[in-house]
Amino acid sequence: MKPGHPASLMRRRLLLSSAAATAAAATGTASLLAPRLARAAATYPERPITFICPWPVGGTADQSMRALCQVAAGLLKQSIVLENRAGASGMIGTKALARANPDGYTIGQIPISVTRFSQLGMLQLDPRTELTYLARTSGQTFGIAVPAASRFRSLADVIAEARADPGRITYAHAGIGGATHVGMEQFALAAGVKFNAVAYKGGSQALQDVLASQVDLLADSSSWAPHVEAGKLRLLATWGEQRTPRFKDTPTLRELGYNVVVEAPNGIGAPKGLPPEIEKKLRDAFRDAVASAEFKAVAARLDAPVMYLDGPDYRKYVAEVYSQETQLIQRLKLKDMLAQS
Structure with missing residues (x-):
């Protein structure tokens, strides 16, 4: 069929009319929705x-x-x-x-x-x-804490045992791949040692098992803080750029020679x-x-x-x-x- 044929022209007009109608419908729908969305935003929440x-x-x-x-x-x-x-x-x-x-x-x-x-x-x-x-x-504020009765008096004690017996020392963290897990693995890599990581669904459960001396070390944000102040835990190091004012006597990992900062x-x-x-x-x-x-x-x-x-x-x-x-x-x-x- 030639482009100028009447049937061809008729079909083209129909297609154009259909496209115009669709566009008009879309515009109409948008114009109807716009005030509704504006009202929802105005009254939210x-x-x-x-x-x-x-x-x-x-x-x-x-x-x-x-x-x-x-x-x-x-x-x-x-x-x-x-x-x-x-x-x-x-x-x-x-x-x-x-x-x-x-x-x-x-x-x-x-x-x-x-x-x-x-x-x-x-x-x-x-x-x-x-x-x-x-x-x-x-x-x-992340840190490494141990029970008050722990054999580890300092981070140097931890490193010494970890080098002598790789993989023996356990640490509790809040989940594989999370900040506490990755931070400890960064520290282990910087120190040239290997720990035995024990994963939990969150820091609170990890804290309880360390308090019960089921795990050697706790790697967590400051869930340990009140227990350190109460004398139930001992804080060995924090992970920030600077010492935390609340525990100003505790050194950072960076101060101890390990270039690890986790916030x-x-x-x-x-x-x-x-x-x-x-x-x-x-x-x-x-x-x-x-x-x-x-x-x-x-x-x-x-x-x-x-x-x-x-x-x-x-x-x-x-x-x-x-x-x-x-x-x-x-x-x-x-x-x-x-x-x-």
């Missing part, structure tokens, strides 16, 4: 918000997030209900957060270890592009696709919550230095850490370690 904490109840991250959510709830004039979904070094809760409806009614803590686990195949998403970042909040700051996020107006409300609320006297008091008690970043800067930070983790995974042979476990 109309019901309680669920906050997924990927760690067990009672740990330092759980306490920090509860304090933060309490202040943010007052600012948003709506309750925030904490839901603990622990396991897989924080990734069970992170997966649940990523799969939630992006309507602002499910938010949660995003462990910075998402940058590691996504590359290790334990988290099937790209944290650089598939999450909404609201705020980086505070860091953590693993906490952050808050939401599923990808959060409406911009709702994202702004949440960013504003958590910015003010982090700056509040109430949260700072809890952070100080937990030895959690405030390390606030707004959402866009937090996203850039995640991308930077992602690149650093690529090198760390190779250096520590983490994929092999996971395969063996």
Whole structure:
């Protein structure tokens, strides 16, 4: 059939009319949805918000997030209900957060270890592009502690025995591939020793077994702090850039000659696709919550230095850490370690 044939012209007109009708329908649908979305953002939040904490109840991250959510709830004039979904070094809760409806009614803590686990195949998403970042909040003070009756009086004692009997000394950590596990393995590599790692679902259970002298060492954020002050545990070293003011007599790993610094700051996020107006409300609320006297008091008690970043800067930070983790995974042979476990 020739292009100028009447039937051909008729068919072309029909196709053009159909395309125009489809475009008009799409425009009409968008114009109908826009006011609805605007109204939803204007009245948000109309019901309680669920906050997924990927760690067990009672740990330092759980306490920090509860304090933060309490202040943010007052600012948003709506309750925030904490839901603990622990396991897989924080990734069970992170997966649940990523799969939630992006309507602002499910938010949660995003462990910075998402940058590691996504590359290790334990988290099937790209944290650089598939999450909404609201705020980086505070860091953590990690350290190595032992029971008060332990044979180890100092970190030098630990190193001496580890060199004499590789793999004998056990340490408890909060999950394979997490900050406490990777931090200890970085330390072991720097010291030229080998430990026997014992994995738990979170720091609180690891703490209990060390207190009961079931495991030699505890590698954790400051869950050990009140027990050190009570004389039940002895703190051998911390992992920060500088000594923590609360335990100023305890040296850092770097001071002791091991170039290892671990801070693993906490952050808050939401599923990808959060409406911009709702994202702004949440960013504003958590910015003010982090700056509040109430949260700072809890952070100080937990030895959690405030390390606030707004959402866009937090996203850039995640991308930077992602690149650093690529090198760390190779250096520590983490994929092999996971395969063996």
